[in-house]
Amino acid sequence: MSTPNQTDASTASKPQDNEVEVSGILEVLQNKSGQLIDPKRNGKTTPSDPFVPRELIKRFKLKQGNFIVAKALHNPRHPNPKVRFIETIDGATIEERKRRFSFQQMVSIAPEEQIHLEHADGRVTTRIMDLFCPIGKGTRGLIVAPPRTGKTTLLHDIAAGVLQNHSECHVIVLLVDERPEEVTDFKRSVDAEIYASSNDEELSNHLRMAEIAVERAKRMVEAGKDVVLLLDSITRLARAYNASSGKGGRTMTGGLDVRALEKPRQIFSAARNCEDGGSLTIIATALIETGSKMDDLIFQEFKGTGNMEMVLDRKAAELRLWPAINLNASGTRKEELLLSGKFLTGAQFLRRALAGQKIEDAAETMIDRFSQTKNNEEFLKLLER
Incomplete structure (x- = not known):
């Protein structure tokens, strides 16, 4: 992924002690933020599901149902880590995903x-x-x-x-x-x-x-x-x-x-x-x-x-x-x-x-x-x- 498209690019190359890798299916909530749910839990949510800020969803045009692998910061005061850096979306990098058609565009x-x-x-x-x-x-x-x-x-x-x-x-x-x-x-x-x-x-x-x-x-x-x-x-x-x-x-x-x-x-x-x-x-x-x-x-x-x-x-x-x-x-x-x-x-x-x-x-x-x-x-x- 190119640097301009990375989240928190200034710190992406500097792993923090409380940084963890997270993954899951994106569920977009009513307030436009999201959470990553584990497909093995049959759609059920837990308080520890990673939180995806609305700014990330808007910047990368994330959609409900995307499978996301990301880096997140874990805060001891909150059960759910906050996503700060996206690695792949449905198995593709940010640049690779740009070349894909949306579902509505497919013939x-x-x-x-x-x-x-x-x-x-x-x-x-x-x-x-x-x-x-x-x-x-x-x-x-x-x-x-x-x-x-x-x-x-x-x-x-x-x-x-x-x-x-x-x-x-x-x-x-x-x-x-x-x-x-x-x-x-x-x-x-x-x-x-x-x-x-x-x-x-x-x-x-x-x-x-x-x-x-x-x-x-x-x-x-x-x-x-x-x-x-x-x-x-x-x-x-x-x-x-x-x-x-x-x-x-x-x-x-x-x-x-x-x-x-x-x-x-x-x-x-x-x-x-x-x-x-x-x-x-x-x-x-x-x-x-x-x-x-x-x-x-x-x-x-x-x-x-x-x-x-x-x-x-x-x-x-x-x-x-x-x-x-x-x-x-x-x-x-x-x-x-x-x-x-x-x-x-x-x-x-x-x-x-x-x-x-x-x-x-x-x-x-x-x-x-x-x-x-x-x-x-x-x-x-x-x-x-």
Whole structure:
């Protein structure tokens, strides 16, 4: 870094006795100052989180979600050290960062590289997704799920598949208004960066976690990384924004403020494949058949905004068929860009063969066929017989 761009340049070359190295994800506070939070603490803050002065944030145009490595001064009278000298931002020096595009400047194109979810253990769930609801780098996908149809388990499987097959992808899990035991299960079983606000926490924390997670993902994409963000659920996130929106706007059916969906829609729409490198893939769950008119309206607002939908079926789930997929209603736009010839041909053949069956019968037939083989290569050979 050049001397003019360094903080406290006159003392930068003279380490002080109370100087410590700090790092963390920048959270910009309401007063324009910031703090560095440890990604291993799932977005939680502590009194010892390093303090970032607003002057530094303004000078270096720091953004929420930047991962910063810095030097800070530790004052015995205060638990949190004060950042005085920035070393790197998202792995780059100040000068290197200037050459990067901002997220809004990046050109978005259709997903072209498939993210393979098939597990070494041959589990059927992700194999079916690979063929019938393929996910690419930059996919904006919805898992449409009635209650108790296995959406949370499906997210576990997706995360495990990405981590197993794509070491280049960084996985972020965002859990909003989730049951505390589900949050604990994710933390213990998924080796990912997890931001969680369970249903026993304040509404403001739901919104804070969502915004930190998404901004963190954007900063990584600006650095050329491939990021996969799993969101459970877009419905509960929209409810939280609706509850925090006040009563100033027009209210629609079910008590939904017309302005409440603006921020959730922006978050979901952030998914993209960037032409110059980097991608943000977002797979979000959407709740249906909950008995709430608000939930139905939220789903209708997001329906069709993505480029992948996997629809789960209550009747199939009641028959203990996993995944409880409604094959006819599920699919990916421009799947031909993601699936190679034989996989595309095989998926289309099976769709036509099952098109006339009931949803639960088609799911049972498909699961039975997949269970006879260990992987999708073997499955396609079985279809050719």
